Amino acid sequence: MADNKPKISLKGSKENLSIAPLNKVFLAAFVIATVLRCIQMAMYIDPQTGFLTGGSVLNILLYAVLAVAIVVFCGISFLSADCKKAEIGGISDSKVATSARLMAIGFAVDCVSSFLTGMYNFGSSDTGYTDVMKSGTLPMLLQSFFALFSAVYFFVLASDFSKGTEKAYKRKILATAPVCWAGARLIYRFLRQISFIEVSDLFLELVMIAFMVMFFMALAQVASGVYKDTVKWRLTGFGLSAGVIAAVLSISRLVMSLVSVIAASDFTVSGHSFTLADLLFALFVLTLALKIKEDAKKPDVSAVYEEKAE
Numbered sequence: 503m504a505d506n507k508p509k510i511s512l513k514g515s516k517e518n519l520s521i522a523p524l525n526k527v528f529l530a531a532f533v534i535a536t537v538l539r540c541i542q543m544a545m546y547i548d549p550q551t552g553f554l555t556g557g558s559v560l561n562i563l564l565y566a567v568l569a570v571a572i573v574v575f576c577g578i579s580f581l582s583a584d585c586k587k588a589e590i591g592g593i594s595d596s597k598v599a600t601s602a603r604l605m606a607i608g609f610a611v612d613c614v615s616s617f618l619t620g621m622y623n624f625g626s627s628d629t630g631y632t633d634v635m636k637s638g639t640l641p642m643l644l645q646s647f648f649a650l651f652s653a654v655y656f657f658v659l660a661s662d663f664s665k666g667t668e669k670a671y672k673r674k675i676l677a678t679a680p681v682c683w684a685g686a687r688l689i690y691r692f693l694r695q696i697s698f699i700e701v702s703d704l705f706l707e708l709v710m711i712a713f714m715v716m717f718f719m720a721l722a723q724v725a726s727g728v729y730k731d732t733v734k735w736r737l738t739g740f741g742l743s744a745g746v747i748a749a750v751l752s753i754s755r756l757v758m759s760l761v762s763v764i765a766a767s768d769f770t771v772s773g774h775s776f777t778l779a780d781l782l783f784a785l786f787v788l789t790l791a792l793k794i795k796e797d798a799k800k801p802d803v804s805a806v807y808e809e810k811a812e
Contacts, residue, residue: 584798600660602659605782
C-alpha cells in the first residue's frame with residue numbers, strides 16, 4: 503500500500519531561525535582567522551615553497567575557526583525559512599548593485615591578468631597539448647575567457663539590482679560563465695605537483711573555489727528561475743563559506759605584502775599572491791546576504807514574483 507503521507511523536509515523548516523547572525527559570524531571568523539593567518543605567514547610558512555615550518559597548533563586553530571564558521575553558515579542557511587524569500591532581480595538594492603559592479607571589474611582585471619599569465623606559460627613550454635595543459639596555459643586562458651563573460655553577466659546583474667529589472671532571467675547560458683571561471687581556477691590548482699595538505703595556501707584556495715563553484719551555480723539558478731527554490735539556501739550557505747576564506751586570504755596577503763615591503767623581507771608565498779577578484783567576491787556575497795536578511799523581514803517578498811510564462 504502506497505504511503506501518501508507528505509514527506510517531512512528540514513530544508514527551510516525553521517520559521518524562528520533567522521539568518522541575521524550570519525553576518526556577525528562572518529565578521530568574527532574573518533577577524534580571528536586573518537590575525538591567525540598573518541601570524542602564520544610571518545613565522546611558520548616558507549615563502550618559497552609554501553610548506554609549513556611549524557606552528558601546528560596555530561594551523562589547527564585557523565582551520566577550526568573556518569570550519570565552525572562554514573558549518574554555521576550552511577547549517578543555519580539550510581534550516582532557516584528566511585532563505586526561501588531570497589530573490590535575484592525584480593527589487594532594486596543599491597548596495598548589491600555597487601558590489602556587483604565591483605565584482606564585474608574584478609572579473610575584468612582577472613581576465614587580463616590570467617591571459618598574460620597564460621601567454622607567459624605558453625612561451626616557456628612546448629606546444630604539445632600535454633605540455634600546454636601541465637604548464638597551466640590552457641586553464642589560465644580558459645579562466646581569462648570565462649572571466650570576460652563573467653564580467654558581462656555581473657554588469658547585467660548590477661543593472662538589475664540598480665533598476666529592479668530582471669534582464670539576467672533571460673541570460674541562462676551567460677549565467678554559467680562564473681561557474682566555468684571558478685572551474686578553470688580549480689583545474690589549474692589541481693595541476694600543481696605538490697602536497698595539498700602541506701601547502702595551506704593551496705588547500706584553502708581549493709576549498710574556497712569549490713564553494714565558489716556551488717555558489718555561482720546557485721546564483722545562476724536563482725537568477726534564471728531554474729529549480730531556484732531548492733538552491734536558495736546555498737546563496738548564503740555556500741556564498742559566505744567561500745567569502746570568508748576569500749576575505750581571509752586576500753586581506754592577509756595584502757597586509758603581509760605591505761609588511762614585506764617595509765621589512766625588506768618576503769612573507770608572501772610564491773604563486774599565491776593577492777587576487778582582487780577574491781576580495782571583491784567576499785564583498786559581493788556579504789552584501790547579498792544583507793539583502794536576503796532584509797528581504798526576510800518583509801511580510802512576503804516572494805509574492806512579488808510570479809511564475810513567468812515560457
